[in-house]
Amino acid sequence: MIHSLSGGVLSDGEVYTFAKVDVAGTPCWYLAPFRVEVGANVLVPFGRENAEGVVVRTENCTRQTAPVPVGRAKNILRIL
Numbered sequence: 001m002i003h004s005l006s007g008g009v010l011s012d013g014e015v016y017t018f019a020k021v022d023v024a025g026t027p028c029w030y031l032a033p034f035r036v037e038v039g040a041n042v043l044v045p046f047g048r049e050n051a052e053g054v055v056v057r058t059e060n061c062t063r064q065t066a067p068v069p070v071g072r073a074k075n076i077l078r079i080l
Contacts, residue, residue, distance in 0.1 A: 015060050018067055019076060023053035031073045032058065041080040052080060 017032040023046045030044050040055045063070050 013062070015062060016066060016070055018059050018061055018073070019055045020057040020059075020067070021053035021076070022056050023051050027056065028053070029067045029073065031070070031075045033075050034079075036076060036079060043077045043080055045074045045077065050077060 017035075018029050019032045019036050019042070021028055021030055021042060021044055023044060026046075028044070028046070036042060036055050036058060038055050038058060042053055042055060043050055044053050046053070059067065061067070066073070
């Protein structure tokens with residue numbers, strides 16, 4: 001594990017799976033806490049509510065290569 005000079009963790013070596021989900025025409029990145037396939041219908045937090053979306057892409061990333069900050073990313077709630 002590598003620490004920054006400001007006290008934060010730069011690398012924990014963990015690999016995260018992100019899914020790009022199309023929700024009502026808006027593409028959003030979510031952490032996938034379980035395996036999802038492209039084309040799967042999923043339930044995700046969207047605004048102040050939950051919404052259905054379609055997975056259009058998945059990526060395995062580290063904290064440095066993640067499309068959004070890991071600490072701020074929301075999780076996919078379930079596969080529909």
